[in-house]
Amino acid sequence: MNINTLILAILNAQDATGYEIKKLSTDGQFSYFVEISFGSIYPTLARLEKEGMVTSRAExxxxxxxxxxxxxxxxGRMEFIEALAQPPAPDKFKSEFMLLALNAGTQPAEIIKKSIESRIEHLTNTMERIKGVMENCDNEATEWVGNYGLYCMNCDLDYLNKNKSSLIGLAGGLLKNPSTEAAE
Amino acid sequence: MNINTLILAILNAQDATGYEIKKLSTDGQFSYFVEISFGSIYPTLARLEKEGMVTSRAExxxxxxxxxxxxxxxxGRMEFIEALAQPPAPDKFKSEFMLLALNAGTQPAEIIKKSIESRIEHLTNTMERIKGVMENCDNEATEWVGNYGLYCMNCDLDYLNKNKSSLIGLAGGLLKNPSTEAAE
DNA sequence: TAGGCCATGTAACCGGTTACATGATTAG
DNA sequence: CTAATCATGTAACCGGTTACATGGCCTA
Structure with a gap:
């Protein structure tokens, strides 16, 4: 999924400035499976205009x-629909957390504990954001995708909460002060 | 998570050749959240050796x-452990399927149907592969990570199976022959 | 008055992939 | 006889990010 298609997808849903495209990709509908930076948005937009895929008006x-x-x-719309018709590549998923978990034994328990906590926090925030997006939108496809994401993230959270202590148990070092930890 | 750390992680678990590292990253323990190509493995290995992080023996x-x-x-081991201690960046997740689902209305039902099916197939295959890896390994951390992945993928499959028809229903075109489809 | 938001754009850089080069062995 | 597996390595390319340049407005 190149930036081309991504930008066409967003402009297919609504008119937008480069700045807004960036925001939509970080806080909007698709924020949890997409992300682009200004450095690629503006040049792409310019090229897309030269190619006749988009037009611009200055306000x-x-x-x-x-x-x-x-x-x-x-x-542009035809190009986009054609690009979408290609069989989608499998999801790409990179996780530093997983690498850490896999090597939990090399780290003190505190490190593992903090990582799990911030992972839980991040997941929770993302879910809240998606819920927010879904409230202000009655598009059925957006709802389907949103619910899909929410469902999967909820399962993720579930596993994390149920199994975090066992992962912390695999860590290579003890918490500095067990009594303090217990009081938390 | 740069290739540096990734390769150190693999070599921390076991000695390996460049070729084997590639295989481990595509079929092995971590295959579902990591992936590297020869073009980056060999140069990295050479640099790592020059820096004293790894040694090599020719067979x-x-x-x-x-x-x-x-x-x-x-x-190298110290460097690796230090790198791991850094708070892990949030997972990166890119999904062409999600973009397609979001725009299901622009595509004929067949396209959507096929994409869902191949997604289900891919997920199923990945799960089988992970199960295979876990059978030949009694490392607790690997088990934790494997079970985590399996659990999440299972939920994913669950949602897909339960909601695939509703997404197909959002498609912009009808299947060419509804009676044939029903018989499948 | 500091920092964040709005707003656009360029240039340098970089991490990584793809394709190429080479070649013997083995399984179907 | 073909394709895959084993095995290492280089060079060209590319998609994308980071940092820089610019600057006014508004809020805390």
Missing amino acids: VQSGKPDRKVYSITDT | VQSGKPDRKVYSITDT
């Missing part, structure tokens, strides 16, 4: 720099 | 090229 603003609002063209 | 073979078996050094 003059007082003080702030002009907004350049991009819209997808019919050509 | 002469008749016919085949010599095997260059790498081992981690104490320096």
